[in-house]
Amino acid sequence: MQTSTHDDMSWTVAGAKAKLSEVMERAQLAPQTITRNGKPSVVVVSAEEWQKKTARRGSLAEFLLASPLRGADLDLQRQHDEPRDLSL
Known part of the structure; x- marks a missing residue:
């Protein structure tokens, strides 16, 4: 049993189980x-x-090189706080 809400692209679980081949065929055209x-x-x-x-689009280095912040002369400093005491 297919529902007709979203232009015949939405299925109930029961409808999808009954017509899995059709779901797969239609998925070739649209989600x-x-x-x-x-x-x-x-x-x-x-x-x-x-x-x-899900395809990888370039490397991390390429991503960082393409960053709009590249060359922004940011002054990033690491905090040198003492670690927290976790003993109770």
């Missing part, structure tokens, strides 16, 4: 939301979409 107790629970996306969303 499919599976609801539990009327609330969004999970989203099914294509493997290609997942790869795009």
Whole structure:
């Protein structure tokens, strides 16, 4: 049983179980939301979409070099406080 709320992209758990192949097929075109107790629970996306969303985009060094704060002449100093006494 598919719900028709969000342009046929939202499924109940029971509907998704009954029509898993269709959920997967439609996920190739657009994310499919599976609801539990009327609330969004999970989203099914294509493997290609997942790869795009989770792909590493450059290294940490590249990220830091591209920072808008690079060359901002910030005066960062470390605090030299004594450690807290954790004994009770």
